[in-house]
Amino acid sequence: MIWRAIIFWLLGVSLAFADFPRHFKALATIHVQYYGNRNLINDGTRSFYFDAENQLTNVSVVGQWQVSFVYDGLNRRRITQEFTWQSGGWLKTNEIHYLCDGPLVIQERDTNNNPQVTYTRGLDLSLTLQGAGGIGGLLGRTDSNGSTFYHADGNGNITALLDGYQNIVARYRYDAFGKLLGEWGTNADLNHYRFSSMEFFSNPGISGYPRRFYEPNFQRWLNRDPIGETGGINLYGSVGNNPVNFVDPYGLDPWYSWLNPFSYSSGYARSQGVQALNAQLAANDYSGVGDFQQANPTWNGNGNLTAGNMQAVQASANLAADAANGYLNTMQAIVPAGVVSKAEQAAAQAIADANQGGLLSKLLSKCKSNKTPHFHHPWPKYLGGNPEQILEPLPKALHDAYHAGLDQILPRQPGADFYSDLPPDAQAQVLQALNTYTQAFDAQYGTQLYNAMVREGFPY
């Protein structure tokens, strides 16, 4: 056994089921061989071939049959070709072209682009059209012989098809992991959508999920999870070995539970939100949330000191949102919009969770009121403006920018007394500088600060 293990190790990664303890020996002895990116390439009978994107492109048994898959740029399976070995060569026996709506197949066509089978879909387990990858959403199958209608169990496994007269024309039973235990009916072989509402390929004996193929006899995927350990530490494991309670719409995340859509990676999103917030605080020189809260008081409409500086609030919230959006973008790249909408809710929940410390919940509530502008003295008081002015509403960022620029030419550092004590000729120069700068600022940002200054009695 040792030398054989060494050979398999040299070829890739091997699991020799025959070496398992005695109580597993009732199972068939199967040697599985992995290679390259740890994709299954051989199980002793079938050979599997993957492309550079780790997509299964071909399954074959030497001298018997092979099935080939062609994908589009969105990782969707668009063509399936079937061959048999005849007279010393491969003979193509079937070719299916798929028409998709998002990730879901809605029609099968032949090589001449003639519709062969049309699928009617409704709400899936997510109670949306595609949120659960179409699992449990198949309604009807229409071909040249008419329409038949799908029935599924609570996990979206196709259990039967009925014709227009309510006759059962196909019936399927599976074990918990999707292995077909039996099929009955005249249309049982015609229909390919079976366990988890996914297309089943009879010769290879595998189910085609949008991003991976599942081997129900092995109870695992053929290759590693495209999203890595985000989907769980077992990169080949399916739904956490809990297929009764969980499904996997895309072959990505084995822990997704459509019983609770908000559970989709919410822990991950939550940690992202917290990390983003901490990064934002650190970037703004705060050691933590408490430091931020203590260091950023502001005044409410009644003139009372309250916690939370609007600019920092907005910046922190923006960064948390950026992290959530980054997460969502990642999800967007690998799954369709239905799941992203769920992930978006999870991310929003994550941010809310991150805010539970007190400060961050205030951040969000304050961000809601961020449309409330900050108020600016059109003619700064320290540069001679009247004590009582009609304050000019200005976005906080613009307000800060205005003062930062003005500080360059008329710094606040010397204080108000310095400017008020200047002789008239010097004051005139100050006002001229203020005039020039403010008009230049208006021109840059489309504000009306100069007009507001004139309104307040500015003499230039």
Add this chain to the structure above:
Amino acid sequence: MSSQFKDVDDLTEADLNKFPVWEFLNQDQKSELAVRPVKTTPVKNLDGRVVGTQVRLANGGNVPALIGNVAVNDPHSTKHFLTISIFRSGKRFTMARYHDFDWNRRGPQALADFLEMGIEDVFPISYDLRPLCVGDPAALVGTIEAEPTDKLTRAQIIALAVPKNHS
């Protein structure tokens, strides 16, 4: 107003020893001059902030100073807009830059007079903000000359002062 908040012209050496970096609140309803301490250093930006630090005079002596208008990644802007106030015996003198309206009255000679030194003993003044701030060393480390080697026109100064991006 909390004791943590002060008008910028009320900052003392003790305040700056406790918290070297202060930032403007821009809360016009209360005070346009109000600043608050930044409690964690080094900081990563100095926009709207002033920094208390020791600067070295030409004669080798160190004096406490308050520096403002440092753009941590823009040496050009910093060179033309940097402000410096020097503390001495509880008083503070803010020097005018070459483009300020009172350059003649509050310029380098006035600072030397405030320090009761000759101008050659004061300038160039060296500063190094790297212990307090992370950024381009060309902006954070420099000298302030009595007579700048290159000067911008008034129009160029205004154009440079207007922020190009407020986000």
